[in-house]
Amino acid sequence: MPTTQGRDGRALVTTTQAAYSLGMKPAPFREWARRRGITPTGGRRTSGGPGPGQALWDLADVQDAVRGAQPAA
Numbered sequence: 001m002p003t004t005q006g007r008d009g010r011a012l013v014t015t016t017q018a019a020y021s022l023g024m025k026p027a028p029f030r031e032w033a034r035r036r037g038i039t040p041t042g043g044r045r046t047s048g049g050p051g052p053g054q055a056l057w058d059l060a061d062v063q064d065a066v067r068g069a070q071p072a073a
Contacts (some may be wrong), residue, residue: 006058014040018057022066033057036065 006012011023021030033039040055 004056006041007060012056012058015040015055015057018059018062021059021062022062033062033065038062038065 001073004012015029018033019026022029022032024032038057038061041058041061042056043054
């Protein structure tokens with residue numbers, strides 16, 4: 001069973017929620033994260049929907065990137 005908490009105990013968030021935390025829309029957030037080497041921590045499937053599941057992000061990784069720290073391995 002995948003975890004629903006990040007490294008710091010906060011809940012994992014969707015791409016939209018992570019983008020909103022930085023005042024961005026999802027597409028620019030994904031590009032921002034890619035340039036900084038941040039990847040989603042997990043994902044979840046929407047029931048009955050085709051295609052990939054929704055990415056879940058650890059806000060601790062986002063916070064580290066904002067501060068200029070290296071992402072956790």
